[in-house]
Amino acid sequence: MFVTRFAPSPTGYLHRGHAFSALNAQTAAQAAGGRLLLRIEDIDLTRCRPRFEAAILEDLAWLGVAWDGPVRRQSEHLADYAAALRDLEARGLIYRCFRTRKEIADEIGRAPHGAMEVFRGAALPQAEEARRLDAREPFAWRLSLAAAAAELGGFEGLDFVEEGQGPHGERGLIPARPELGGDVVLARKDVGVAYHLAVSFDDALQGVTHVVRGQDLFEATHVQRLLQALFGWPTPIYRHHRLLTGPDGRRYAKRDRAETLRELRGRGVTAETLRRELGFD
Secondary structure, eight states, X not given: OOEEEEXXXXXXXXXXXXXXXXXXXHHHHHHTTOEEXXXXXXXXXXXXXXXXXXXXXXXXXXXXXXXXXXXXXXGGGHHHHHHHHHHHHHTTOEEEEOOOHHHHHHHHHHSOTTTOSSOOOOOOOHHHHHHHHHTTOOOEEEEOHHHHHHHHTOSTTOEEEESSOOTXXXXXXXXXXXXXXXXXXXXXXXXXXXXXXXXXXXXXXXXXXXXXXXXXXXXXXXXXHHHHHHHTOOOOEEEEEOOOBOTTSOBOOGGGTOOBHHHHHHTTOOHHHHHHHTTOO
């Protein structure tokens, strides 16, 4: 059965871009006679707020987007993600990285042109790591691309199917290139899981067969495909859709204070009008 999901983060109110993505997912599920799931990706405990989650549910109901089954909240499943992380640790696939974002950016900037475009690190010597842990220094768990490649015998043959279109016209069978992202963060000391691990875990657990989402997440597919291979999880089919842009040509985004669905309702815009505007009539 066709299963997809809409997975917003409750870090602000939904805008037109979110509505476009939710309607794309709903339309795909309806066309296939399948299911649409709702997942609240609320692992960012410093930015996520209950009021934003309540607003998401209200906005989707107003828009006419209905989902199947209970809502999955990632914050309620941190123990499951921690178990997956321990599995990777036991297999030597992750390491503690104590460098700050600025330190990493400076290191990449100092490298000869083209020699280091993304971060590739390694575990510290045991004594040094123990000293930093005793000092309670913050760290992130990073996926070791070198160890992952060794376990899989390289990344050749690692691919995914794109039924939509990537930001540069990518379509069809796409070779996965997780090396483009470097040694990505899978968890931090203060947060038990990061985006890539939580999303990949949930898609597998929930039986998601098709991932319908915006082109801004196309590059994330490469590392998520790697995690699927490392855990033996199934690989969904991907349908990345275009991103909506405003009159200024910039894509709608929370950080740019894009007009929210709540504000649209407040000035009398109906759900039917918005759906037509977005091409869903």
